[in-house]
Every structure is written in structure tokens, then in C-alpha cells.
Amino acid sequence: MPIDIFNWIFPLLGLALVLLVLPLAVYVFREYERGVVFTLGRFSRVSGPGFALMIPFVQQVVRTDLRTRVEDVPSQDVISRDNVSVKVNAVIYFRVVDPQRAIINVADFQMAVSQLAQTTLRSVLGKHELDEMLAERDRLNVDIQEILDRQTDAWGIKVANVEIKHVDIDESMVRAIARQAEAERHRRARVINAEGEQQAAAKLVEAGRMLAEQPNAMQLRYFNALNDIANDRTTTIVFPLPAELLPKGPRGGQA
Missing domain, CATH: 3.30.479.30 (Band 7 domain)
Structure with a gap:
């Protein structure tokens, strides 16, 4: 009878030892994990992903996450x-x-x-x-x-x-930046206005040259001006008169 008990005890002890050691020996690393393995304190390898088997109490593993x-x-x-x-x-x-x-x-x-x-x-x-x-x-x-x-x-x-x-x-700096931005907008407005005046002057010079080359065009402008005045329902109509038709004064100037 005692012999039968010993035959059962040793396999049970062996199975218990395996069950205790197995969790310390088996590692499963996810796809985004790696295990840095140290054997008796010295680096040996990087393991993972997947299944890995370690020597309990001899090898230690430090898990590392590779995700951002x-x-x-x-x-x-x-x-x-x-x-x-x-x-x-x-x-x-x-x-x-x-x-x-x-x-x-x-x-x-x-x-x-x-x-x-x-x-x-x-x-x-x-x-x-x-x-x-x-x-x-x-x-x-x-x-x-x-x-x-x-x-x-x-x-x-x-x-x-x-x-x-x-x-x-700071709030005071916010106000200073706002004043600076407002001054910058005013500066841009003045620059745009000056550029518009410059472009308008250039167009007027070009128009004057064209009218000088075609005197009949000036008469058409006269008629357009009269039409605009008539449409305004004003009681005063100004007729443009060429300076050559004005009578000359006693000293040869225009009266």
C-alpha cells in the first residue's frame, strides 16, 4: 500500500511543479509588443511578436509597446x-x-x-x-x-x-497687436488709393492723347455730357463752346 501512494505522489508533485513553472516560462507577445530578454542580467535578444519560451528565474523579460x-x-x-x-x-x-x-x-x-x-x-x-x-x-x-x-x-x-x-x-499685448493690425490696414488702404489715382491719371493721359488725335471724338463727349445733364432734369444747361469762337478783346485777348 505505501508503495502505491509513492507512485501517485511523485507524478502529482511533478505535475504541480510544471503548472507552477509554466506561467513563468511561456510568453505571448502581441503584434505591437516586443520583449527585451535578459539572461542572468545580460541582454540576449529581442523577442516577439507571438509565442516565446523563457527559462524561469534565469531569463527576465521587459515588455515594450511599439505603438505611437x-x-x-x-x-x-x-x-x-x-x-x-x-x-x-x-x-x-x-x-x-x-x-x-x-x-x-x-x-x-x-x-x-x-x-x-x-x-x-x-x-x-x-x-x-x-x-x-x-x-x-x-x-x-x-x-x-x-x-x-x-x-x-x-x-x-x-x-x-x-x-x-x-x-x-498678455491682454495688453493683444490690444497692441490689434492696433498694429489696424494701422497696417490703414496703410494698405492708402497705398491702394494712391495706386488707383496713379492708374486713373495714366488712363486720363492716354484718353487725352486719343482725343487730341481725333477732334471729332471731343464733340461726341460734348453730346454725351449734354445728354447726362438733360437726364438729371436740371434747369441749367451748360453748352461747351470752343475757345476759338470767343470774341477777342481790344488788346488781342479774348473778351
Whole structure:
């Protein structure tokens, strides 16, 4: 009888041991996941996606998500090149392209990217004037993205896009910008008016030359003027009279 008990105990113990160790040895990585495998503390390989078998207590696995991450950069106090204080915030899109470097070369790559983005945002925008921050956001986004991408390459991080969301300025500066825009509109109106006068003068000179070459055309203009006066129902009609028909005065001038 005791022999039969031992025959049952050892297989049961073996089965229990397998059931305890199996969850520690079997890993399943999703399509967007990778596992950085360390064997006795030393890097051995990057595993995934799919099924992977590890040696329990000898190999450790650090999972890494390869999907694009979104990092909101907090509002930063920036002094522009023309000494205007503004608050700027942005959003960054990045992803892990090399799990080995992302895990080994930096302790917390997401925190590192966030801090680097804040300092880069202040340094880049501080080199530009306020008008450029407001009107050339696309170019500034590209500049910040390229700088971040170069610096995070050693961490196995790819910065895909940077978008400046808000540029908040003081209320007094808003009024100053409004006055500047109004002055600019007045300047453009004066320039357009002057250009119109110049073009009208050029057309009048051209018309005068054409009328000088064709005297009959001047008579037609006289008749058009009389027609316009008659249509206005006025009691006074002015007849244009050539200066040659006026009588001459005693001194040879026109009376």
C-alpha cells in the first residue's frame, strides 16, 4: 500500500511543479509588443511578436509597446526674440523603433522625451519673434521635430510629429497687436488709393492723347455730357463752346 501512494505522489508533485513553472516560462507577445530578454542580467535578444519560451528565474523579460505615444507638453514660459513673454504648449507624437536601446540606454524614455521636449520648445521658440510664432507654426513644428528626432535617436525613439497647440499672450499685448493690425490696414488702404489715382491719371493721359488725335471724338463727349445733364432734369444747361469762337478783346485777348 505505501508503495502505491509513492507512485501517485511523485507524478502529482511533478505535475504541480510544471503548472507552477509554466506561467513563468511561456510568453505571448502581441503584434505591437516586443520583449527585451535578459539572461542572468545580460541582454540576449529581442523577442516577439507571438509565442516565446523563457527559462524561469534565469531569463527576465521587459515588455515594450511599439505603438505611437502621445505626450502633452505642459505650458512653457517663453520670451521671444523681441522680448515678449508668452505661454506655449504643444503635443508630441513618438514611438519606439528600437526596443533594445529604449530599455537599456535610458531609464524612463517617456519621461526623458517629455523633459527634452520642454527644453527644446523653450530654446527654439526663444529664437523667433512673436509674429513668427503666430504666423509660421508649421515651420516651427518641423524645426522642433527635427531637433527632438536627432537627440532621441540614441534612445531608439522616433519623433513623428510635433504640434504647437496654443500661444497665449498678455491682454495688453493683444490690444497692441490689434492696433498694429489696424494701422497696417490703414496703410494698405492708402497705398491702394494712391495706386488707383496713379492708374486713373495714366488712363486720363492716354484718353487725352486719343482725343487730341481725333477732334471729332471731343464733340461726341460734348453730346454725351449734354445728354447726362438733360437726364438729371436740371434747369441749367451748360453748352461747351470752343475757345476759338470767343470774341477777342481790344488788346488781342479774348473778351
